[in-house]
Amino acid sequence: MADLKFLLLYTLPILFLSTITRRFVIYFRDRKFIAANGCKPPRTIAPLWDPIFGIDFLVQCLKAAKDGRYIRFSGGRLIKYNYTYVIKRWAFDTIYTAEPENLKHMLATEFNNFKLATIRVNAMVPLFGRGIFTTNGPEWAHARAILRPSFTRQNMAPLLKMMERHFQMLLLQIPTDGSTLDLQKLFFCFTMDTATEFLMGRSTYTLDPSRRTEAERNFVDDYLTCCFEAVRKIVMGNWQMFSYNRNAGAARDRAWAYVDGFVAVADDYDDDDDDNDGAEYNFLEELSAQTTSRTLLRDQVLSVLLASRDTTASLLSSMFYELARHPHTYAKLRQEILSRIAGELPTEDELNNMPYLRWCINETLRLYPVVPGNTREAVCDTTIPLGGGKDGKSPLFVKRGTAVVYNLHALHRRPDIYGTEVDSYKPERWDGLRPGWGFLPFNGGPRICLGQQFGLTEASFVAARMVQSFEALEPRDDEPWAEFYSLVMCSKNGVKIAVTPAKSTVEN
Numbered sequence: 001m002a003d004l005k006f007l008l009l010y011t012l013p014i015l016f017l018s019t020i021t022r023r024f025v026i027y028f029r030d031r032k033f034i035a036a037n038g039c040k041p042p043r044t045i046a047p048l049w050d051p052i053f054g055i056d057f058l059v060q061c062l063k064a065a066k067d068g069r070y071i072r073f074s075g076g077r078l079i080k081y082n083y084t085y086v087i088k089r090w091a092f093d094t095i096y097t098a099e100p101e102n103l104k105h106m107l108a109t110e111f112n113n114f115k116l117a118t119i120r121v122n123a124m125v126p127l128f129g130r131g132i133f134t135t136n137g138p139e140w141a142h143a144r145a146i147l148r149p150s151f152t153r154q155n156m157a158p159l160l161k162m163m164e165r166h167f168q169m170l171l172l173q174i175p176t177d178g179s180t181l182d183l184q185k186l187f188f189c190f191t192m193d194t195a196t197e198f199l200m201g202r203s204t205y206t207l208d209p210s211r212r213t214e215a216e217r218n219f220v221d222d223y224l225t226c227c228f229e230a231v232r233k234i235v236m237g238n239w240q241m242f243s244y245n246r247n248a249g250a251a252r253d254r255a256w257a258y259v260d261g262f263v264a265v266a267d268d269y270d271d272d273d274d275d276n277d278g279a280e281y282n283f284l285e286e287l288s289a290q291t292t293s294r295t296l297l298r299d300q301v302l303s304v305l306l307a308s309r310d311t312t313a314s315l316l317s318s319m320f321y322e323l324a325r326h327p328h329t330y331a332k333l334r335q336e337i338l339s340r341i342a343g344e345l346p347t348e349d350e351l352n353n354m355p356y357l358r359w360c361i362n363e364t365l366r367l368y369p370v371v372p373g374n375t376r377e378a379v380c381d382t383t384i385p386l387g388g389g390k391d392g393k394s395p396l397f398v399k400r401g402t403a404v405v406y407n408l409h410a411l412h413r414r415p416d417i418y419g420t421e422v423d424s425y426k427p428e429r430w431d432g433l434r435p436g437w438g439f440l441p442f443n444g445g446p447r448i449c450l451g452q453q454f455g456l457t458e459a460s461f462v463a464a465r466m467v468q469s470f471e472a473l474e475p476r477d478d479e480p481w482a483e484f485y486s487l488v489m490c491s492k493n494g495v496k497i498a499v500t501p502a503k504s505t506v507e508n
């Protein structure tokens with residue numbers, strides 16, 4: 001009884017007072033910071049029916065995601081709210097932006113003031129380990145430093161040879177009798193096969209069942225289970241800490257064990273080794289010269305697999321979705337490619353010197369950014385340069401821990417950067433266009449995509465080989481574009497087309 005009296009008389013009031021004092025201190029500290037940095041209140045605070053948890057906004061997001069239009073929905077809000085707005089909930093604010101200056105500030109100029117979103121890191125680390133894609137600060141810098149040499153020293157010739165072997169398998173899956181195929185499915189298999197061979201020296205052979213073993217089949221299944229689980233956790237946000245998925249845990253253990261097998265023998269690879277599967281280049285072998293930590297090697301391999309496989313497949317799928325619907329563009333692209341490399345395999349130099357091909361790729365990445373939405377979290381009290389004040393031209397205060405969400409759907413459709421008809425697929429708009437921080441398919445600043453050149457070369461190679469192999473494409477799907485958005489964005493309905501084979505093709 002005496003204890004309760006003590007609690008009521010002293011402890012609770014002290015707790016209450018200290019909370020109030022802390023709030024005051026933070027409030028005045030924030031005011032001082034805001035004044036010193038010239039920050040103004042947000043130009044736009046999006047209205048919420050439920051200002052406590054923002055349930056109404058959450059329901060709208062989930063409904064849009066279910067209908068395959070989440071990115072269009074969230075990008076549309078940014079366009080409506082002048083490219084930067086704030087959602088204020090009881091416990092926290094979130095800032096949304098599609099302003100090039102804000103992005104440059106956050107991703108480059110003030111890089112150290114922002115980190116990857118905690119929700120993403122918490123969702124992915126248990127499944128993919130602590131690789132470049134899931135870490136921040138010195139741990140990320142170390143990962144980037146040991147991975148960079150493998151990308152900068154890359155001689156693409158052996159990789160193009162490897163891609164051609166897998167492309168031959170892809171060709172065998174394409175019916176030439178005018179029947180319908182889903183090209184997206186094939187592209188995702190192709191990039192799984194090339195990425196695994198590039199990274200571990202042994203392909204998963206999803207396009208070549210005659211060479212695929214049980215181990216590869218299981219690895220692909222387990223890897224996909226981990227990807228789905230990561231997305232599920234990201235969608236659950238902070239509630240993910242209460243979720244437990246035994247199947248995903250078991251899939252993770254098997255996938256790690258599979259990669260560990262390659263890590264263990266990385267030092268022993270040589271060109272004549274059967275285990276090396278005839279691979280002309282081995283990433284793990286290169287990487288093992290940078291570090292002896294097997295865990296680190298495995299985590300980096302899984303991170304790069306994640307970063308490379310779905311991204312390139314998504315770009316190729318969206319590109320052929322549009323090319324099948326724009327026969328004139330396809331004919332023009334064919335003309336460029338055949339005029340330079342009619343009956344031969346393309347080299348890296350040739351691929352890098354075909355302007356129309358690059359315009360088609362850029363236009364695809366503009367309309368269908370592979371990673372269309374992303375988030376950074378403030379690691380300290382900081383600012384972004386635009387979005388404050390009545391005209392939105394003043395800096396906006398970003399409190400430590402606040403998430404800043406950026407959306408490429410809105411950024412890539414800004415009429416002030418891209419002119420008219422921003423929703424149409426027009427590769428010609430890239431003639432002389434230099435959008436700078438208004439075009440961010442590979443991100444920017446110190447965390448810019450490490451595999452940009454690899455991804456562009458692989459996409460260009462496959463596009464050129466498709467164009468050499470097929471005279472015309474025909475869309476076989478009347479559905480309007482709907483997004484399937486998991487770790488990357490692709491078409492919910494696949495890319496259903498039919499092909500007309502070319503009269504003459506490449507002699508291998």
Ligand code: HEM
Nearest residue numbers: 307308311312315370371441442443447449450451454455
């Ligand atoms: C069309 C193809 C690709 C696109 C559009 C793309 C896009 C991106 C984007 C947007 C990021 C930043 C993600 C973030 O910070 O949240 C990123 C990071 C990364 N990408 Fe790519 N990527 C592509 C292909 C590749 C390929 C083929 C590889 C490897 C072979 C690769 C390796 C990486 C790595 C290692 C990172 C992490 C960089 C870091 O955090 O420092 N990417 N990529």
